Amino acid sequence: MKDEPCLQLSEIFYSIQGESSFAGYPCLFFRLSGCNLRCSYCDAKYTYEEPATPTPLSTLLTEATRYPNALIEITGGEPLLQEEVYPLMDALLATGRTVLLETNGSLSIARVPQAVVKIIDLKCPDSGMAEKMDLANLDLLAPHDEIKFVVSSRADYDWARTMMEEHRLAEKAKVILSPVIGRLAPALLAQWLMADALPARLQLQLHTLLWPGMKRGV
Numbered sequence: 001m002k003d004e005p006c007l008q009l010s011e012i013f014y015s016i017q018g019e020s021s022f023a024g025y026p027c028l029f030f031r032l033s034g035c036n037l038r039c040s041y042c043d044a045k046y047t048y049e050e051p052a053t054p055t056p057l058s059t060l061l062t063e064a065t066r067y068p069n070a071l072i073e074i075t076g077g078e079p080l081l082q083e084e085v086y087p088l089m090d091a092l093l094a095t096g097r098t099v100l101l102e103t104n105g106s107l108s109i110a111r112v113p114q115a116v117v118k119i120i121d122l123k124c125p126d127s128g129m130a131e132k133m134d135l136a137n138l139d140l141l142a143p144h145d146e147i148k149f150v151v152s153s154r155a156d157y158d159w160a161r162t163m164m165e166e167h168r169l170a171e172k173a174k175v176i177l178s179p180v181i182g183r184l185a186p187a188l189l190a191q192w193l194m195a196d197a198l199p200a201r202l203q204l205q206l207h208t209l210l211w212p213g214m215k216r217g218v
């Protein structure tokens with residue numbers, strides 16, 4: 001008998017989706033362990049600094065059945081580092097679930113099933129990771145996908161605006177701008193967004209407003 005796929009997990013939690021155009025909906029999160037980037041503002045270092053929990057695919061599918069009406073988000077770390085994420089996505093889609101995949105923009109999304117909603121970070125310069133982006137992904141977007149810029153400064157904002165224009169991102173997917181809390185005042189980002197009337201939406205992390213100070217499980 002073929003061995004069952006096993007994923008390296010950082011945490012499973014049920015919460016309110018705090019980001020993306022799905023913000024506000026109940027969501028079951030599978031946070032996979034490991035990341036190939038080291039963003040300057042990373043708030044999920046535990047995903048690559050702490051040991052992972054090996055978890056069989058069937059356990060995750062059973063967990064999903066406990067929340068039959070919730071969204072499911074696969075996140076990290078960087079979930080596409082694990083080959084087993086592909087059978088997980090296929091199995092969840094086969095049961096009719098809405099599946100979101102949050103990925104850091106450095107790995108190809110070519111093999112991700114079309115039906116999965118891909119939320120792709122485009123790392124801005126202040127993250128220190130802008131050079132690592134796989135820009136070929138920008139030609140693989142579906143209209144339901146989302147491009148997220150996490151913005152630390154005016155320089156980041158200008159970079160995001162240029163990327164939007166050069167790659168006509170708003171015509172290909174939804175575009176989100178999110179401020180790095182503690183580095184950029186959300187109202188300032190809102191002001192820039194309004195001044196340019198960019199076809200993008202401002203995102204504030206709903207879970208940090210609901211549960212301030214909680215770093216995990218939200």
Ligand code: SF4
Pocket residue numbers: 035036037038039041042043044045047076077078104
């Ligand atoms: S991609 Fe995400 S988990 Fe990885 S270093 Fe950047 S912020 Fe942290």
